[in-house]
Amino acid sequence: MPADLRTRLGQTELPNPVLAASGCAGAGRELAQFIDVARVGAIISKSIMTEPRTGNPAPRLAETPSGLLNSVGLQGPGIDAFLQRDLPWLLSRGARAVVSIAGQTVREYGALAARLSDAAGVSAVEINLSCPNAEDAGRLFALDPQPAGTVVAAVRGSLRYDIPVFAKLSPDVTDIVAVAGACVAAGADGLSLINVLLGMAIDTARLRPALAGTYGGLSGPAVRPVAVRCIWQVREAFPDVPIIGTGGVRTGRDALELLLAGASMVGVGTAIVNDPSACPRVVRELEEELAAIGADRVADIVSQAHGGHGRVARGLARGA
């Protein structure tokens, strides 16, 4: 019998814990040419800002070993177009929508949350904290506990109480547990781990940085061990806070690894660029992985690598 993959996200029951990660699925429309978006646990939208935004000049992408560097710069249509066009479309297809928001000021995050409170069908809000704070010389909110917590508090304070808030954290910090703690203290219902790692590549033919934005965010299988480490550390510190684990998931086994580390849901991001069918494929493969270890419910394996909750862990260990 296939394992029960159902997963709870706030008020919403997801058919499975595999989500399309923010920034790699648009608002679902492009992927719908290849997959049934209703069969993905949820679609996390590309980060939405208040106004339309051009993003950064090209070149915006560079391929690195098992990774992609991007400096897209949050190109997007703005919240009005998202609410008028993208969100209704996603819901009309029977998909579950998690809306990622990005702001340049604390106030912008709060205003976006207020707008989303009036929209129907938002399963959760994910706060993209890896944005330059216009009021702090462009330092990313995600880099320090205090600004990260301030944004979470502003969003939590403006958002309808029944929509859960997930704070998406950057791995580019010395103490991710401290930032996670500030977000939880400020009212985050859950955490998303991890966003991209800052990286850089140089085009050796042009003798210049490969990206017009000089630096870019590294994603893809290359960063998966960093994601596993961050999820593990945060789970140890906050065992009751749900985590959306994201970072380099390409296969069902990768998803299983993040679940075992402590994620209760798993985002698939850069793998979609390589394979538009990646999300439903990972769902299928995860089902096979769970069957292979004899797990009846995906919830049973969450965090099991920590070993503390011995009964299930011992029962499920391969060869036990």
Place this chain on the structure above:
Amino acid sequence: MSEAAAGPVQVRATVLTSRRVDAYHALTLVAPAISARFRPGQFVTIAVGGSQSSMLGRRAFAVHDVRPDHGGTVEFVFEASGPGTQWLAALRARDVLDATGPLGRPFPVPKNPSRCLLVGDGYGSAPLFGLAARLRDRGSSVDFLLGGRSADRVFGALTARRSGRSATVTTADGSLGARGQVTGMLEQVIREARTEVVYACAPVSVLRDVTAMAGRYTIPVQAMVDVPMACGIGVCMGCALPVTGTDGITRIVRSCVDGPVFRADLVRWDDIGTIPFDALGAPGWKPRAEGHLNAGAGHAG
């Protein structure tokens, strides 16, 4: 075939043939679903390096030809210039690939029979032959102007000579045809062929010059851009291009879904690789007081 174009598909495609064509490679895949939906100007993307490849970006290729044999085949032409294309060039018959297509907007064709000039540079000529057949089917005439660095890098010169009303070839080293770039012969060909429509597929710098020259004769140009892409379906936002809409507003569009064929006079060729200050959503850009995205040409210029 129905004009109600069915969307793209992702398929496991089997390699039918892999062959060298001078400096380039041509790969033919058995992919009936892609072949059946294809219209000239569209492209395919291929995942390279196998299912655990360290190369995550899909490679995009303009389709050279589709044929009905084996249920439907798709052929594309490329230069083995990096690890991904070298991997492709090493494939042999019966190897299986992850292929997606047909993607992007096809070449629009004139409603009335017209004198069309097809300009190609290097393997950029490849997608022009399917277009030529479609144009001739609709009663248009086709002249070719093909160029390349050297004789072995002018793709399809022979086919162009056989099938075009005229065919002009240029090479940078003078090893075939006139010495120089296609732009050096463009005005002469336009005058002699009394061209009414230009189609071009070439590097951006050539497309920019072709657009400017044809513009002096008020000849419309449809340009197929060759911009690096990673996903080919509009999610990665990597293939950004500044293009002015018919409403006069410049937007940063995705070459893969809004192109790869563009009305050339609307592409801001000189601003590629920048964010024009007047583009919708550029830093400092402000929406109109009414705040409607679709409020029309309020921000032109």
